[in-house]
Amino acid sequence: MPEDFTKHTLVSPLDDIEAVRTIFDKHGSDVAGVIIEPVPANNGLLLQSKEFLEFLREITETYQSLLIFDEVISGFRVAAGGAVEHYGIAPDLCTYGKVIGGGLPVGAFGGRAEIMKMLAPGGPVYQAGTLSGNPLAMACGLGRLDCLEKNSLWKKLDRKTSEFVGTVTNAIGDTPAQAVSIGSIFWLSLQKNCPARAEDISPESTKKYADLFKKALDAGIYLAPSAYEVGFISSAHSRDELTTAAKELGKIVSSVCR
Numbered sequence: 001m002p003e004d005f006t007k008h009t010l011v012s013p014l015d016d017i018e019a020v021r022t023i024f025d026k027h028g029s030d031v032a033g034v035i036i037e038p039v040p041a042n043n044g045l046l047l048q049s050k051e052f053l054e055f056l057r058e059i060t061e062t063y064q065s066l067l068i069f070d071e072v073i074s075g076f077r078v079a080a081g082g083a084v085e086h087y088g089i090a091p092d093l094c095t096y097g098k099v100i101g102g103g104l105p106v107g108a109f110g111g112r113a114e115i116m117k118m119l120a121p122g123g124p125v126y127q128a129g130t131l132s133g134n135p136l137a138m139a140c141g142l143g144r145l146d147c148l149e150k151n152s153l154w155k156k157l158d159r160k161t162s163e164f165v166g167t168v169t170n171a172i173g174d175t176p177a178q179a180v181s182i183g184s185i186f187w188l189s190l191q192k193n194c195p196a197r198a199e200d201i202s203p204e205s206t207k208k209y210a211d212l213f214k215k216a217l218d219a220g221i222y223l224a225p226s227a228y229e230v231g232f233i234s235s236a237h238s239r240d241e242l243t244t245a246a247k248e249l250g251k252i253v254s255s256v257c258r
């Protein structure tokens with residue numbers, strides 16, 4: 001990233017009210033917006049306290065800057081209404097991807113009418129692209145969302161994921177490791193305390209993950225090839241497959257973390 005871009009951005013640690021307050025104390029009137037994944041899932045699954053997210057809503061309102069939720073991963077996974085619905089916090093803008101395309105490439109954003117009215121033809125901001133509103137991707141995405149809704153898949157996926165993580169947790173026992181989840185997203189954290197910030201992920205845990213990945217693959221379980229990637233439970237995973245995989249994973253986690 002060129003410095004010419006990054007010089008306009010201030011980075012704060014996650015889940016840290018004081019750090020954000022300090023930035024606003026110093027630069028408040030210049031802060032155009034705060035962008036956060038409300039369910040940070042791009043660097044492990046770093047679950048934020050609701051208090052922190054509510055604080056972001058309050059401070060951005062106070063300073064009249066925008067609160068922008070990046071729901072590219074959490075959107076349509078955590079709930080039909082994503083993290084916005086899960087936490088009951090309304091940002092000014094939201095971005096979406098992944099699930100909304102049902103497997104085809106789509107990105108979308110939305111937000112308060114006042115802001116969306118800024119887009120052409122009503123307003124001066126022109127947003128366009130060769131594949132913007134691509135009919136195939138739109139049809140596929142709508143079909144996917146329809147299917148999720150009609151078959152109550154969000155509820156089923158939530159239940160399946162909680163059961164999966166519960167079985168892994170039981171199998172892990174008192175090993176210093178955790179299985180965490182929200183909606184259909186799960187993550188294995190190979191350290192004693194589950195981190196809420198990227199810098200709290202211990203380098204040792206990422207080494208242990210390499211071992212875990214190989215052993216899991218040998219046992220027929222294909223995890224993402226990075227300790228920082230989360231996993232997703234799908235409607236195609238059967239209960240039996242999930243139970244078998246969870247018990248096996250728990251055993252492997254115990255063996256690599258002892």
Ligand SMILES: Cc1ncc(COP(=O)(O)O)c(C=O)c1O
Pocket residue numbers: 037042070071072073097098106107
């Ligand atoms: C959280 C998050 N935000 C934004 C993006 C970028 O999305 P796109 O590749 O659709 O621009 C990604 C891509 O993986 C992502 O995981």
